[in-house]
Amino acid sequence: MADIVIAAFGSRGDIMPLTDVGCRLQEAGHRVVLTSNIELDGEVRECGLDARGIDAGLDTDLDPSTDDALRIALQLVRPAGMRRLGHNLLDAIGDVPADVLLLTPFAELAGHPLAEARGIPGLGLRLQPLSATRDFPPSLLGAWSGGGMGNRMAGVAAAQTADRVYGATVDAFRTRLGLPRRSARLLRKARTAAEWPILHGVSPSVVPRPADWRSGLDTVGYWWQRTPESWSPPEELTRFLSDGPSPVFVGFGSLVIPDRERERLMAVVRDALAAAGVRGVVQSGGAGLTVTGDGVLTIGPVPHEWLFTRVAAVVHSCGAGTTAAGLRAGVPAVAVPSPGGDQPFWARRLRDLGVSLATLPRPRLASGPLAAAITAAVTDPGYRERAQRIAQCIAREDGAGQVVSAVERLLDGPAAVRR
Template identity: 45%
Template sequence: MKILITAAGSYGDVAPYTGVGARLRHAGHDVALATHDAYAPLVRAAGLEFRRLPADPRTRRPDNAPAPDASPGGKRDLMRRAAAFIQELGGGLAEATTESTELLLLSTTTAPLGRQLAEAYGIPSLELGLQPNAPTGDFAPPVSGARSLGRWGNRAAGRLSLRIVDRLHGDATRDLRARLGLPPASPRTVRRRAEAAGRPVLHGFSEVLVPRPADWRSELEVVGNWWPWHAPDAQLPSPVEDFLAAGPPPVFIGFGSMAAGQGERLSGLAVRALRRAGVRGVLQSGWAGLATGPDGNAAADDILTVGEVPHALLFPRMSAVVHHCGAGTAAAGLRAGVPTVPVPVTADQPFWAARLAALGAATTPLPFRALFADDAVTRLAEAITQATTSPALHERAAGAARRMASEDGTGEVAKAVEALAAAEGLTD
């Protein structure tokens, strides 16, 4: 079967789908993944066909990004930029979808527009979400933070969150439907049609962190994480192995696609906190550009800077991990069985940070804005010390890792694809 996966956004929004695609290719399917140019090497390394999507966020990051702005004006600007990103994305998705496509697999960020493509081409689709965005009484929508509003309030906030997403996709949906020759319909109308039809949605996170809400409709499933693909024989680079062998397990610090333009300040903060805690460290440069030397590559005796290294290989060798708590990074730390120091920045990150802390596998979250305070070094050092010395944190993290080891998220996607193919008469 010819399958097209669509995924857009940061590394964490895209990389998990390379693991899904590789599993489906292994099952005998012809799989393409449409995403941004920056991830073409990752897609092709997984043995998948690469198709280009525009609006690559890596080419648009500011060189000197300010501290996160939580003001109403800052949020309005964020919404405007998101709408512009979505508008450009619509045309790219249309170009990536060919008449030979037999099944669409839609990521969280591409599903609202992808539904129009499925309708226009008359092909089945399956939505693969990375966050629990459907309304529930169990918790407020992840993008609203970690605070519960009570069961009624949580459900109301969840419905409001969906309406905001619909509004963001309004112009892009109108233009895409016109381009595809479809009659006018709002994103909300199309979404509610899918819900009424009982369309399945698979969620690629672990019930260890978020048990499936009992008030979800039956077609919403939680199947376990989808991990970024890496070669079965992949190993850590020699400089990393040499550093690890030279002393006790270090502490990882990285902020992924967050904090662009903040590298110099954050690097100094991280180094001082690690040394005050008396531990070795590994800094992952990420979009912030963390580094231990002016050229971004120099390594001190006790601290090493690395680029893109698979967390699946690196995290199990750490004594603790300090990060922004994106969904994938939060899960990777838990899978490795090591405690986390959560430093959430924005969006769904406070939600995942709170989940790790509630599980007992993380210290109390330290909001990213706290790293701008005068006592930032002290607070980060104290959290690192707690994460590396607390037996309870290590026991809870190790126990969660054992439970996650029994999950097979990509295998569940493969089963769902086969079932959908049989129902649609697409099997040989």
């Protein structure tokens, strides 16, 4: 038995898939602590895990109903924001025993020095491919391609930029932990030389492992949010699902948008569902959508693994988790990504896999094209057939099991610290 800390921070889509990893580690006999943002602590505990909430220290006095929503998000990724987050993370797990430290991207800046200071092995957990490859640029840079050489150069440049931007932040964590100062570039170079392991919770049938990735970078299969045993679907939702044909799901995840954009989206979704002649289940999400009308139901949080097997298609913003859940259910998709981040990357993957007709960028979304895409998704059997073939591949994978195996190899290795 070992003490394992999963150091993580982010939105629901960043945190909840890690409950699968944490529970599987516990089932293998280990003690697990999972950090999260404070809003998700209760849900993590309902899954049977020890949760430690992290406050990012964001200025919540800004008005999220205006363009200040973008300013709120930018607070986190700036060096000062990452420094606050990292110190709060160290505060939260400073007294937690650990034999292995699992790090998600937001936790890496503080997590690497912590593992070094404690003399314990670490392992990276990512839901998006970020490392340099000829196959595509880092997923957070969007859906474009610069060809093999351009893609790899973009990946190298992104890593170098991160080292420059966050170098002083890493120094602050190393000083706090009593470690000598070293440049972020040299630290990254040392991790690469040591083949520091990073596991990607993505199906190889969706993103094959790039052939030019170094040893230690692996794509192991999806990790799934655990649903508490006590959960049951809302009666209103089960009644709606049984009252007619399978509806189309519409949701935009944790996206926070200004009031005027919310009103516009609600009108677009309402009109598109009506024009396509389909029923709809609209998830309120971070956008706060409320769509009413005949054959439309607005819902709050519901496990996608339960809901998506009961819908005809999913219209979503292409976050990594929602993309995975739709593919797992074997249902067609309509991709509506927001600009920036990894959403355009996943939208392109859905199109290339043949399960989505087209990409409809959220800022330009209109009811006519959305209605046409929904109609194609629910009437052309090719989209569902291709989605179901991918779902069969995903069903044969065991992403969380691969993490357990990797952790136990670390525990058996020369760098392991035995308690």
